Amino acid sequence: MNHHNHDKSRTAECEMRGRRKAGRESSTMMTSAILTTAATTALEESAFVLAAPVLQQPTYAFGGELIAASLAYDGPARGVLLIVAPPELAPAFASSALDGDESGGLGKWMTAFARIANAIGGLALESAYGQECDIEVGKTAVRRVTPLELHQCVSAATCHISLMTNEGYLVEVAAFELQA
Numbered sequence: 001m002n003h004h005n006h007d008k009s010r011t012a013e014c015e016m017r018g019r020r021k022a023g024r025e026s027s028t029m030m031t032s033a034i035l036t037t038a039a040t041t042a043l044e045e046s047a048f049v050l051a052a053p054v055l056q057q058p059t060y061a062f063g064g065e066l067i068a069a070s071l072a073y074d075g076p077a078r079g080v081l082l083i084v085a086p087p088e089l090a091p092a093f094a095s096s097a098l099d100g101d102e103s104g105g106l107g108k109w110m111t112a113f114a115r116i117a118n119a120i121g122g123l124a125l126e127s128a129y130g131q132e133c134d135i136e137v138g139k140t141a142v143r144r145v146t147p148l149e150l151h152q153c154v155s156a157a158t159c160h161i162s163l164m165t166n167e168g169y170l171v172e173v174a175a176f177e178l179q180a
Contacts, residue, residue: 029077029128030175032159038123039083039163039173046119047093047112051163051171067110068145069117072138076129079158079177083117084150086169114140120173 036053043049068084085093090109093116117140125135145153150172154160157174164170 030079030081030124030159030177031128032161034124034127035159035161035173035175036163038127039120039161039171042116042119042123043163043165043171046116047089049089049092049165049167051165054162054164054170065144065146066150067113067142068150069113069140069142071117071121071140073121073125073135074138075135076133077177079175081117081121081124082153082157082172082174082176083113083120084145084172084174085113089165089167089169089171092167110142114142117142124175 040051040053043051064086066084066086068082071081071083073079073081087109090112093112094109118137121137121140125137129135154172154174156176158177160172160174162170162172
């Protein structure tokens with residue numbers, strides 16, 4: 001994945017490759033399988049957090065606020081990736097993403113979470129569209145959300161996965177692909 005301008009034929013080639021890779025001729029290239037692989041890999045490599053897919057969709061049993069990172073992208077397809085986790089994962093994310101420093105509170109954790117979200121997004125976009133495609137990625141926005149906001153949001157997603165960490169925390173990843 002790079003950030004240089006390419007001609008339209010190259011973009012069309014990347015888009016068709018992504019559609020073939022997804023096994024269909026449609027404009028949606030992000031799949032649950034891609035999200036699962038990207039998220040589990042990035043969580044393990046960037047935050048040393050092991051997570052596995054939850055086979056049944058969980059009832060949004062989160063209590064209290066959650067932290068959500070959204071990452072907009074544009075290229076062969078346009079969309080937004082959303083990654084949501086409970087603040088209880090803060091120490092693990094901050095320690096690994098910020099060189100072992102678990103101090104500093106929510107602000108540092110939000111920075112660490114943005115880095116992990118970028119790693120998930122980078123792996124997912126590369127897998128969906130290939131390394132050679134021109135994908136523009138916006139700045140990652142991190143904010144607090146309620147469980148109700150999460151539920152309303154993921155119900156409109158193109159694809160959505162839930163992961164359970166070995167500590168018993170849910171991590172939600174959703175993709176919203178827009179028509180180009």
